[in-house]
Structures are given as C-alpha cells and as structure tokens.
Amino acid sequence: MQDQIIDLALELTKVTKAKIADLDQIMLRTQILSMNARLEAARAGQAGKSFAIVAQEMGSVSNEVTTLAASLNDVIAKNAARIQDAGHEMSIGFRGSRYADLARNAVEIMDRNLYERSCDVRWWATDSAVVNAAEQPGSDALAHATDRLATILRSYTVYLDLWIADRSGRVIANGRPQRYRDVVGADVSREEWFRRGLETADGDSFVVCDVETSPCLGGSQVATYSTAIRAEGAVNGKAVGVLGIFFDWEPQARAIVEGISLSSEERGNSKVMLLDSRFRVIASTAPGSFGQTYPLRPTDAWGHSLLDGKIVAYGLTPGYETYRGLGWFGCIESAATLGR
Known part of the structure; x- marks a missing residue:
C-alpha cells in the first residue's frame, strides 16, 4: 500500500511537471505573437497605437505566467524529492519491521523443533x-x-x-x-x-x-x-x-530459512539466515556461508537497520517452554530497493 501511494504521488508530480512544460511552450508562443503584434502596430503608426498597448499587455501577462510556472516547477521538483525520500524511508521502515517479524518467526520455529x-x-x-x-x-x-x-x-x-x-x-x-x-x-x-x-x-x-x-x-x-x-x-x-x-x-534448518514467506521479488533480493550467539551463520539461503561471522549489531531483541545500503532485520530467540534458547537470531538481509 505504501509503495502504491508513493507511486501515485510521484506520477502526479510527473504529470504536473509535464503540464507546466506545455504551459511554458504556450507562453513562449504567446510572447512571440505579442512581439510580432507590436512590430505590426509600429508599422501601422497612429492607427495601430491602441493595438500596441494590448500587445504589450499580452507580453507582460505572458512573462508573469512564465515566471509563475518556473516558480511552481521549482516547488514541485523540491517536493517531489521530499516525497521520494519520505517514501523510501517509509518503505524501508515497513519492510524492515515485516522482515524482523519473519526473522523472529524463523528462530521461533527452530526453537520449537529443538525443544x-x-x-x-x-x-x-x-x-x-x-x-x-x-x-x-x-x-x-x-x-x-x-x-x-x-x-x-x-x-x-x-x-x-x-x-x-x-x-x-x-x-x-x-x-x-x-x-x-x-x-x-x-x-x-x-x-x-x-x-x-x-x-x-x-x-x-x-x-x-x-x-x-x-x-x-x-x-x-x-x-x-x-x-x-x-x-x-x-x-x-x-x-x-x-x-x-x-x-x-x-x-x-534449510527447510526453515527457505520456508519464510517472501514474495518472489523479495526472495531474489534477500538472504535469510539463522545466527548463533556469536553471530556465526548456522543456516542460510545463501550456499557456502556456514560458519562465517555476520556483522549483526543488534540494539534490541527485535529490529532492523541499514548496513551498506541493505536492510538488515533480526529477531532474538524467545525460547520455547522449558527450552530457553541459545541466544540465536533469525536474520534477513535484503536490498533496500527491490529490483536492483
């Protein structure tokens, strides 16, 4: 939903800027017509004097509209950048929270198994x-x-x-x-x-x-x-x-990390892992990473952060019944912008 709202806002900005560009072209043509009208009025002498006043006024109005359009275009460009930045942050926040839930769910499933x-x-x-x-x-x-x-x-x-x-x-x-x-x-x-x-x-x-x-x-x-x-x-x-x-x-463990509910696009841009208390990779959707240390720096039992342009979401094991768990984490690393 957030992505759709952002896309609609950006599309509206794009259309508005296109219409302002069309207006600039119209004003340019109006200024040319105004200039030609003043030239013709000058040739007509006294008979074209009143027409020259109208032509000059047309040129003034055209300049005012052009200035207003340029100002509006600048405001739209700045707000479009703000919308895009806010939308990117909103998307990261939403996906980070969702991934953290999924990461914790993965380690919970494993803990129930190990119990x-x-x-x-x-x-x-x-x-x-x-x-x-x-x-x-x-x-x-x-x-x-x-x-x-x-x-x-x-x-x-x-x-x-x-x-x-x-x-x-x-x-x-x-x-x-x-x-x-x-x-x-x-x-x-x-x-x-x-x-x-x-x-x-x-x-x-x-x-x-x-x-x-x-x-x-x-x-x-x-x-x-x-x-x-x-x-x-x-x-x-x-x-x-x-x-x-x-x-x-x-x-x-492979069945658990591969069974996490991600879309096909998310799955292609993400890595799901289980980490032990020393942050060693003990299960991963990325082959060959068993035993490697992952640079997770948790600040809480659940959360997400940005690391090298990637979303890193995590959830600490809560244990299960009499099984307290071993301080393991579920972890999902995903590209901040899908499709890249």
Whole structure:
C-alpha cells in the first residue's frame, strides 16, 4: 500500500511537471505573437497605437505566467524529492519491521523443533536398554542397546546417530554401527557434549551445544544434545554414563530459512539466515556461508537497520517452554530497493 501511494504521488508530480512544460511552450508562443503584434502596430503608426498597448499587455501577462510556472516547477521538483525520500524511508521502515517479524518467526520455529530434541534426550536416557548398557556393559546388554537405538532412529529420522558413552568417555554403543563404523571405542572424554552431560544436575537437566560439523559423522552439521544416564533411570540417580543425540541440522534448518514467506521479488533480493550467539551463520539461503561471522549489531531483541545500503532485520530467540534458547537470531538481509 505504501509503495502504491508513493507511486501515485510521484506520477502526479510527473504529470504536473509535464503540464507546466506545455504551459511554458504556450507562453513562449504567446510572447512571440505579442512581439510580432507590436512590430505590426509600429508599422501601422497612429492607427495601430491602441493595438500596441494590448500587445504589450499580452507580453507582460505572458512573462508573469512564465515566471509563475518556473516558480511552481521549482516547488514541485523540491517536493517531489521530499516525497521520494519520505517514501523510501517509509518503505524501508515497513519492510524492515515485516522482515524482523519473519526473522523472529524463523528462530521461533527452530526453537520449537529443538525443544522436542531436549525432551527426546531426557526420555531416552531413562530407557532400560540404555541404562543397562551403561551400568553393566556386557555384550548382550550392548547388543540390546544398539538394537534399541536403531529402532529409535528408524522412527526419528531427524537424527544422524545416538551414542552411549561410559563414565570414562568411551563410546560403548551407537544406533548406526554399519554407517558410522569408527564410533564405538572412540574417546569423547574431551568433547563438550560429554563433559557437560556428565555434569548435569539431575535427570531433568540437559545440555545443547552450538551447531558444528562432526568428523565422526561424515562431516555433517549437527546440533548435539546430551544428558547423564543415571543408575536405574532415577531422576537423582548416580551418573553412570552419557547419552549423546546428534540432530541432523542442515536439512532441517534449510527447510526453515527457505520456508519464510517472501514474495518472489523479495526472495531474489534477500538472504535469510539463522545466527548463533556469536553471530556465526548456522543456516542460510545463501550456499557456502556456514560458519562465517555476520556483522549483526543488534540494539534490541527485535529490529532492523541499514548496513551498506541493505536492510538488515533480526529477531532474538524467545525460547520455547522449558527450552530457553541459545541466544540465536533469525536474520534477513535484503536490498533496500527491490529490483536492483
């Protein structure tokens, strides 16, 4: 609507200036006629004296109209520039606010998705097969745990793999041993997900790590969740191991940033991103930007600004239920003027 109003105002200015130009041409012809009339009146002598007065008056009126038209044209030109500037600011403000809403919506959708992941890890850590494998890691218990993890993975296709590590940080079972052959036996004692998972306060607690690429999972982008596996699956039981679950990040995140509601013109001039708390790009409609730092300088939880001639709109994660979020931002970068 704002763009239509601006277009109408500019079109009215254009038409008015064109009509003033036509009036200038008429006044020019009038001045020429007035000059010719005075010349003819001079030739006529005394008989043309009264006609000369009329011709001179015509010339005066023509000059006044020409001066007025020039003044009007100057005013219109200045106001047209002001209208265009105001319209540009209005358009940027409207689009910036809309993009900020969409950016926040993108990170909200992801948070709702990740909230479910936090529920999954706490639930599966109490599974009897998982608990038995961590407490008494015999061959039968480990085989049963592997089968159980594989069953979960067949139902929950958003995960790449699920790992059980003992208290020392050695992986003792995973759900896809045929695909990821080098996982069992791996030392993960220095991995963040293991260390922090082992230190969780109780069975209601969990850990989520920043999105990273995992060499053990074929270099895939993963969001890793973990929690301690506790004796007898009790909420306050002793930690006997750690369950790590690896969310297949890239396809899920891509679906969210590509699903944002933009027009075809906006989509061709925009980039939709998810940024972590360090402003690293963790998802984007622009290929190849994963891990790059984006120069976002938020002044609030929601807003927009101009950066290098582009609108940069953003929204901070509000979290979802018991999932507080990780300080991530949804972000949309778009050309200030569409079509360029």
